[in-house]
Amino acid sequence: MRDVAIIGVGTNPKWGELWGQSLRDIFVEAALAAIDDAGVDHLDGMYVGCMSSGIFTGQEHLGSLFADYLGQKHLPATRVESACASGGLAVKSAFLEVASGYRDIVLAAGVEKMTDVSGAQATYALGTASDSEYEGYHGATFPGLYAMMAKAHMARYGTTPEMLASVAVKNHANGALNPVAQYQSLITVEQVLGSVMIADPLHILDCSPITDGAAAVIVCPLEMAKKISKKPAVKIAGIGHATDTMQLAHRADVTWLESTARAAESAFKMAGVSQKDIDLFEVHDCFTIAELAVIEALGLVDRGKAGEATMKGRTARGGDIPVNASGGLKSKGHPVGATGAMQIVELTRQLRGEAGKRQIAKARRALAQNMGGTGGSAVVHILEVA
């Protein structure tokens, strides 16, 4: 395989409720920003991660639509989907196309336009990431499924509502420093615990929001990146990808994210590094319990100890294992298909030293973990300054 680097990244300017823009608009903004950042004069291919544009916007066939509206009407372009892991898998697909030698300069974007439908329709659309016939159709929503994971984690490990809330508080503190973030406001543990209950024990402030947004990454051979760009080349050193049972009820232990553990193991093996070699992490905090379960599955803390570690500040920007310096899904927003690509955008900026007030000092190697559904799929990328 050829070594592959990230040569450009971009997003639409601000994630949030973008009623004045359509799906194609926000994609084009992010893609043009990435092309500008990369300084490339053409693209050879494109992948678009999007979860459910069919239900959210009545539009499939995004590869053709987006290539056309980007002014690249004959560009080979494919959509990839793995629920909320769609964006991460678009990056994996672009990596494989370049690593294989098939094409050289490939754009990977993630995008979702979620606010053009009612809340009920959005909840339905998100439910298609669960096993619809056995979960969604029987009334299980995503807050409900994650609430069951949280209840189990509390029962087994003594995790408390305060520990869950501390994830949200930390991520809002980080997101307040991120100009792209949907919510740039500080919150307190008391505010989280006092906010409306969605699915016990998850309050509204334990949940990531409904968001419109897009993010884009351009990859090319590492040697080419060094020639084209004066910015530090960020190498994709490892990629791991795994699935788990779609249904929560089929898992031996609903507090454990086996797909994330396996994806991480595979990515670490490919990169030839381990947890202790990573300077910062972007992980999939669609709910506060998710961040706790993820950092346990990644092996950053012992099983059952993630809440305690978060309360102690270990995952804060100044901690020993900084997690979601971007603000995470919680504060940055969670346009489901875009999230995985945004993680790569954030880590590239951190590794280049371009993360402004949220910059993690001496960041040389970083890990992104992106997952679909309740962990039915997961993809892990390890990036490093080449």
Added chain:
Amino acid sequence: MRDVAIIGVGTNPKWGELWGQSLRDIFVEAALAAIDDAGVDHLDGMYVGCMSSGIFTGQEHLGSLFADYLGQKHLPATRVESACASGGLAVKSAFLEVASGYRDIVLAAGVEKMTDVSGAQATYALGTASDSEYEGYHGATFPGLYAMMAKAHMARYGTTPEMLASVAVKNHANGALNPVAQYQSLITVEQVLGSVMIADPLHILDCSPITDGAAAVIVCPLEMAKKISKKPAVKIAGIGHATDTMQLAHRADVTWLESTARAAESAFKMAGVSQKDIDLFEVHDCFTIAELAVIEALGLVDRGKAGEATMKGRTARGGDIPVNASGGLKSKGHPVGATGAMQIVELTRQLRGEAGKRQIAKARRALAQNMGGTGGSAVVHILEVA
């Protein structure tokens, strides 16, 4: 890049209106058949082509669901989508994963369950392959869009309703010999012309049907295929992929499929062969006019001459350019996300000499052309006996 071969193929037993089976059932049937055919003892990865399971069945996140129900719950698995070209792009994705050296044995499937919704809902779902905001929402359906292409072809080149009908007659004659085909019945030109008009000049018998079906292909390094299997190794010698404007109204010439022409050019270049080196073709005859426009874009006949060539029998099984010996989408059925994978299944069987009564003699090299929408995307594969 490593050389990549097809080591196994399979489908669910018969395509059609499968009300007793769900989306996951038909996928598993096809995947198990391909695994049996390949004789492999494990898989390293999986891609699933599906156009609109969200709208058709209320289910996204097919990678996780299908890996789970195939009994492979941790297998890395990704869905790819490009409207009716989704199946072909699943095969391209699997090819890249193996060609790159990232993984060795990868399954690529295509699947669609279309009959669990009303005809109106199916028409809506298919319309999401057009530019919904500028075509679908204004009343343009796919039969309507292809009817405009047909009218333009007739006006410019003198193509007649009889020429269109002759495509359907030929493909039904072939499909009658294909046990998987939805319609295994002979039809006449008079029957086509006498059938109900859907969108002038396209009668119902000019249109491919609504179908439930799945097809699966397993690829691995060519050298590995030769070791594992006693069947002839079928090498993927070339792949081309391109897009065009999503909207028909934006094209300079609606009788010409530029995405197919570009995808073919790219595939021919990669394989180092030309049209005259190909023994048989599977092409995307979603409507009779589509087959005519495709064989012109592939350079098999001069522009405007496809109808005449079809009337003369050149594209019949015994002709000099056999097209859709399988029965094509018209007779075999068109589960939209499955079609591209099914073309590869058919050509593999032809190249192995396993196509029974529809076998093309001395088939050594074959081409599959699969497209999305009105040609907004297209992917071309060239296969050859290694």
